[in-house]
Amino acid sequence: MSAHEPLVFSGMQPTGNLHLGNYLGAIRNWLKLQQQYRCIYCVVDMHAITVDHDPKALAQATREVTAAYIASGIDPKRSIIFNQSQVTAHAELAWIFNCVARVGWLNRMTQFKEKAGKNSEKMSVGLYTYPVLMAADILAYRATHVPVGDDQKQHVELARDIAQKFNNDFGVADFFPQPEPIITGPATRVMSLRDGTAKMSKSDASDNSRINLTDDADTIAQKFRKAKTDPLPLPEAEAELKARPEADNLISIYAAFAEKGKQAVLDEFKGAQFSTFKGALSELVVARLSPIAGEMRRLLGDPAEIDRILHKGAEQARAIAAPVMAEVRRVVGFVS
Numbered sequence: 001m002s003a004h005e006p007l008v009f010s011g012m013q014p015t016g017n018l019h020l021g022n023y024l025g026a027i028r029n030w031l032k033l034q035q036q037y038r039c040i041y042c043v044v045d046m047h048a049i050t051v052d053h054d055p056k057a058l059a060q061a062t063r064e065v066t067a068a069y070i071a072s073g074i075d076p077k078r079s080i081i082f083n084q085s086q087v088t089a090h091a092e093l094a095w096i097f098n099c100v101a102r103v104g105w106l107n108r109m110t111q112f113k114e115k116a117g118k119n120s121e122k123m124s125v126g127l128y129t130y131p132v133l134m135a136a137d138i139l140a141y142r143a144t145h146v147p148v149g150d151d152q153k154q155h156v157e158l159a160r161d162i163a164q165k166f167n168n169d170f171g172v173a174d175f176f177p178q179p180e181p182i183i184t185g186p187a188t189r190v191m192s193l194r195d196g197t198a199k200m201s202k203s204d205a206s207d208n209s210r211i212n213l214t215d216d217a218d219t220i221a222q223k224f225r226k227a228k229t230d231p232l233p234l235p236e237a238e239a240e241l242k243a244r245p246e247a248d249n250l251i252s253i254y255a256a257f258a259e260k261g262k263q264a265v266l267d268e269f270k271g272a273q274f275s276t277f278k279g280a281l282s283e284l285v286v287a288r289l290s291p292i293a294g295e296m297r298r299l300l301g302d303p304a305e306i307d308r309i310l311h312k313g314a315e316q317a318r319a320i321a322a323p324v325m326a327e328v329r330r331v332v333g334f335v336s
């Protein structure tokens with residue numbers, strides 16, 4: 001198999017309202033990976049402009065997501081943190097990949113269909129080729145591992161197809177690796193506090209549906225108090241959670257923060273009323289999130305420092321992408 005050095009790449013869009021789902025579902029896994037691998041964590045601001053956006057809000061959200069990465073423990077000395085638009089290799093490779101990927105491949109992307117709905121004719125071309133830019137993000141660094149949620153698996157598979165077709169078409173076997181998705185499991189799929197069958201989302205109209213990383217202790221406690229539950233006490237066995245999505249979600253959040261299995265949490269709380277359990281859950285979540293929120297506020301008070309970190313990360317990223325892009329230009333036949 002390939003001899004590519006292990007390298008982790010992942011990204012998150014800069015949009016407001018970072019929440020518990022982003023933390024448990026993505027950022028927390030990134031932290032673990034940084035112990036073991038060389039990692040690049042990108043704030044994908046170019047993906048954010050595929051839909052209508054407000055330029056001021058975009059700049060603010062880029063700094064907020066960067067602050068959230070760092071406050072959560074992603075260490076800019078260990079991992080590369082930068083915003084996508086600062087490294088032109090992403091746009092350049094995306095264009096070349098637009099000429100490698102087939103229209104039929106993109107027509108199969110389920111996320112575009114979901115986002116566009118009946119309005120696909122009115123969507124930007126950028127939204128349509130969004131997954132091609134994502135492939136360029138990954139492959140500009142020849143990244144081998146891509147931690148993503150379930151909903152992005154198809155996009156990583158597209159990146160694999162693009163890598164393979166590029167290698168074949170230009171006769172450069174193994175030039176690009178076949179990036180592997182690292183799917184962050186269902187244990188960390190955080191659901192809405194108002195509906196245990198819908199994902200926790202920054203676009204949900206109800207702020208009570210999510211715990212934002214910047215919520216203060218009172219707000220967190222209040223949101224858990226209001227969270228939807230069923231009338232039964234907590235069950236004895238994990239299997240009984242299957243039919244109780246809201247209970248399952250709250251137990252999962254507790255388990256994730258306590259770093260225990262769900263059964264171990266039930267062993268502690270079986271037979272308890274939700275009011276009791278929700279109190280313990282709030283306490284745990286507040287204890288874990290408040291240092292992150294505090295550090296985020298501190299960082300956001302010094303935007304120049306955030307920008308300096310992003311500049312430095314971009315410089316490091318450019319240095320990795322530069323030799324890859326030089327080779328890409330040569331094999332494609334561009335004179336330089």
Ligand code: TRP
Binds near residue numbers: 010
């Ligand atoms: N599309 C991803 C998401 O919405 C974000 C993303 C962009 C990404 N480029 C990436 C994730 C490259 C992993 C690797 O979550």
